[in-house]
Structures are given as structure tokens and as C-alpha cells.
Amino acid sequence: xxxxxxxxxxxxxxxxxxxxxxxxxxxxxxxxxxxxxxxxxxxxxxxxxxxxxxxxxxxxxxxxxxxxxxxxxxxxxxxxxxxxxxxxxxxxxxxxxxxxxxxxxxxxxxxxxxxxxxxxxxxxxxxxxxxxxxxxxxxxxxxxxxxxxxxxxxxxxxxxxxxxxxxxxxxxxxxxxxxxxxxxxxxxxxxxxxxxxxxxxxxxxxxxxxxxxxxxxxxxxxxxxxxxxxxxxxxxxxxxxxxxxxxxxxxxxxxxxxxxxxxxxxxxxxxxxxxxxxxxxxxxxxxxxxxxxxxxxxxxxxxxxxxxxxxxxxxxxxxxxxxxxxxxxxxxxxxxxxxxxxxxxxxxxxxxxxx
Ligand code: NAD
Ligand code: TYD
Numbered sequence: 001x002x003x004x005x006x007x008x009x010x011x012x013x014x015x016x017x018x019x020x021x022x023x024x025x026x027x028x029x030x031x032x033x034x035x036x037x038x039x040x041x042x043x044x045x046x047x048x049x050x051x052x053x054x055x056x057x058x059x060x061x062x063x064x065x066x067x068x069x070x071x072x073x074x075x076x077x078x079x080x081x082x083x084x085x086x087x088x089x090x091x092x093x094x095x096x097x098x099x100x101x102x103x104x105x106x107x108x109x110x111x112x113x114x115x116x117x118x119x120x121x122x123x124x125x126x127x128x129x130x131x132x133x134x135x136x137x138x139x140x141x142x143x144x145x146x147x148x149x150x151x152x153x154x155x156x157x158x159x160x161x162x163x164x165x166x167x168x169x170x171x172x173x174x175x176x177x178x179x180x181x182x183x184x185x186x187x188x189x190x191x192x193x194x195x196x197x198x199x200x201x202x203x204x205x206x207x208x209x210x211x212x213x214x215x216x217x218x219x220x221x222x223x224x225x226x227x228x229x230x231x232x233x234x235x236x237x238x239x240x241x242x243x244x245x246x247x248x249x250x251x252x253x254x255x256x257x258x259x260x261x262x263x264x265x266x267x268x269x270x271x272x273x274x275x276x277x278x279x280x281x282x283x284x285x286x287x288x289x290x291x292x293x294x295x296x297x298x299x300x301x302x303x304x305x306x307x308x309x310x311x312x313x314x315x316x317x318x319x320x321x322x323x324x325x326x327x328x329x330x331x332x333x334x335x336x337x338x339x340x341x342x343x344x345x346x347x348x349x350x351x352x353x354x355x
Pocket of ligand 2: 202223
């Protein structure tokens with residue numbers, strides 16, 4: 001048996017592939033376009049491992065995906081491939097429409113044709129798992145209950161709107177064509193191999209580089225944080241036991257205002273890698289202009305996944321964030337490689353003179 005993973009050179013996808021092959025010998029075909037966010041260095045531990053086959057290519061390439069499905073006959077497709085950064089979607093939404101909407105559509109079309117010609121036994125075993133985000137549900141007020149799976153879709157950014165569209169396509173392919181789909185909507189992830197354009201790795205990187213730690217607006221926006229390996233275990237569990245056509249929210253019950261997250265990162269860095277001048281990294285915190293349309297609060301109610309499939313996260317925020325800081329301290333060469341070249345142009349465009 002084999003699975004096809006898309007976007008497996010990105011942050012969550014590479015953690016998933018590494019975890020998958022650490023727990024089983026079932027081979028992985030990894031299709032990734034290697035955009036700025038894809039990095040084969042994340043998968044260096046699998047060099048020479050015959051269980052992992054990497055293919056550079058896009059999910060919007062129907063012919064390529066069809067060929068891969070025919071050749072490798074996977075029993076599941078796990079779709080991580082996406083443009084994933086809200087700020088980039090504000091500067092340039094087009095790539096988000098192309099990959100997240102058109103790409104998911106073409107992938108579904110190729111999978112539908114493949115599924116249609118499988119024998120009954122293979123059909124019964126087959127799954128298409130679509131990895132999505134809590135951001136499709138929009139923004140919560142301070143005292144609103146956390147998002148359940150039946151919360152209305154109210155996406156507010158080009159990123160979340162494009163992910164919402166992809167979720168609807170996946171749902172439609174189940175209802176219309178009987179494709180055996182599963183969808184997971186997860187809260188903000190953090191952990192190893194997180195590209196330093198997102199809050200947590202950006203703050204660790206800037207702190208160590210002596211640069212400002214940019215806080216959008218008042219820093220009181222709330223995100224619900226999940227350690228990436230807990231997201232991977234949730235996806236494995238849903239793939240194994242999820243009910244066809246169902247949606248599962250994934251989260252770790254860890255709501256934190258952004259400023260608290262940054263204070264926590266500074267405190268851990270003060271302890272593990274103190275500044276030469278003895279001051280706290282907090283001195284580098286800089287309030288900058290807010291993100292347009294910035295969602296105020298996300299919170300995930302993960303009780304369906306816990307109750308029905310018995311999933312629980314292994315890490316608390318406190319244990320996960322410490323592991324994450326330690327990983328960045330231990331992997332400065334990885335950070336140096338991903339922050340050279342095009343990364344500098346992005347930082348200039350987004351933060352201007354602040355950095
Ligand atoms: P990422 O940006 O780090 O990685 C995306 C990967 O997809 C990259 O390797 C990139 O090269 C690849 N890719 C982009 N376009 C492609 C295309 N057309 N064809 C094939 N590959 C392509 O993203 P991530 O943070 O790892 O997120 C993975 C998935 O999880 C996304 O679907 C995202 O919406 C979802 N998600 C992310 C978070 C989070 O906090 N990061 C939370 C919930 C859900
Ligand atoms: P981010 O990591 O981009 O994830 P998302 O927007 O998908 O939730 O941002 C997390 C939060 O941190 C979000 O409220 C925006 C905020 N943020 C900053 O305050 N400064 C930054 O430099 C970045 C990248 C994000």
C-alpha cells in the first residue's frame with residue numbers, strides 16, 4: 001500500500017511525511033511544487049530512503065497527477081498543498097486562487113477519474129483527506145463559543161476565502177460523485193520547519209538576529225495554537241477511522257493573545273540563549289501597522305474528534321513552545337538557508353523600515 005501526499009515539502013506536510021515514515025513502512029509519494037515555502041532540506045533525513053519518492057510538480061497539473069495515481073495506485077491522498085500565508089494573500093491573491101481553488105479542483109478531478117476505475121475492494125479502502133484551516137469560519141468575538149464543525153463559513157482574507165472554496169469543492173465531490181472524502185480544519189500550528197514568515201518562527205529568528213519583533217496592531221488578537229506533530233497525529237487518526245464525508249476540527253485548546261505568545265518566546269530565549277547585554281528580548285518588541293481585515297480571534301472546539309475518534313494532543317502549549325524554541329536554536333543552519341535570497345525581498349515588502 002502507498003499514500004500520495006501533496007505539499008509534503010512544506011511546514012506541516014514535511015512533518016507529516018517524517019512522522020508517517022517513523023511510524024510505519026507504508027511508502028509515501030510526495031508531490032510538491034517547491035514554491036518559496038517548499039524545502040527539500042526538511043526531508044533530508046529521508047535521503048536514500050526508498051519508502052519516500054519525491055516528485056516536483058503541481059496539484060493543478062491534471063496529467064501529472066493522473067499519471068502518478070495510475071503508476072503508484074495509492075490507497076489515500078492527503079492534500080496539504082496550498083498557498084498558506086495570509087499576509088501574502090493580501091499582497092497578491094492570484095496564486096491563492098490558482099493553487100487553493102483551481103489546484104484542488106484539478107486534483108479532485110484526477111482523483112475522481114482514478115477512483116472511478118478502482119475495483120470494489122480498493123474503492124472501499126480509498127480516502128481523500130483534505131487539510132484545511134479554522135480561518136474559513138471567520139473571526140470570533142471575545143466571549144463567543146469556539147468554532148464547531150457546523151459554524152457558518154465566513155472567511156475574511158483571500159487566503160481563508162480560497163481555502164473555504166476548496167473545502168466546498170471537496171464536500172461537493174463527496175455529495176455529487178461519491179468520492180470518499182474527509183476534511184480537517186485545524187487551528188494555528190507551530191513547531192520544527194515552520195517558515196519564518198509566520199509569527200512564531202519570525203519572532204524567534206528576529207530576536208536572535210537582534211531585529212525588531214513586529215506586533216500587528218495592539219497584539220491582542222487571539223490564535224489557538226497546536227504543536228504540529230499533534231496535527232499530524234490527528235490527520236493519521238482521521239484517515240484511519242474518520243467517517244466518510246465528515247469534517248473534523250483539530251485544535252489543542254490553547255487560545256493565546258499574540259503579545260502573550262511573543263512574551264513567552266522572549267522569556268524562553270532569555271533563559272536558553274540570553275542576549276549579550278543581559279537585557280530581555282522583550283526590548284525588541286515593536287508595534288507596527290495592523291494587518292488589513294485582521295481577524296480578532298480564532299478558537300477551535302475539537303470535542304468531536306476527541307469524542308468520536310479518541311484523539312488527544314500530546315503537547316501543551318508550554319511543552320510544545322519550549323521544544324520549538326530549542327529546535328530553532330539547534331537548527332540555525334536551516335534558518336540561515338531559508339532566510340537567504342527571496343525571503344529578504346518579502347521582509348522588505350511586508351515590514352519596510354521596521355526590519
Ligand atoms: P506551507 O506554506 O508551509 O507549505 C505548503 C506546501 O505546498 C509547500 O511545500 C509548497 O511548495 C507546496 N505547494 C504550493 N503550491 C503547490 C502546488 N500548486 N502544487 C503542489 N505543491 C504546492 O503550508 P503549511 O503551513 O504546511 O500548510 C499546509 C496545509 O495546512 C495548507 O493547506 C494550509 O492551508 C493548512 N493549514 C495550515 C495551518 C498552519 O498553521 N500553518 C493551520 C491549519 C491548516
Ligand atoms: P500568522 O502566523 O501569519 O498566522 P495567521 O494569520 O494565519 O493566524 O499570524 C499569527 C498572528 O500573529 C496573527 O494574528 C497575525 C500576527 N502577526 C504579528 O502580529 N506580527 C507578524 O509579524 C506576523 C507574521 C503575524
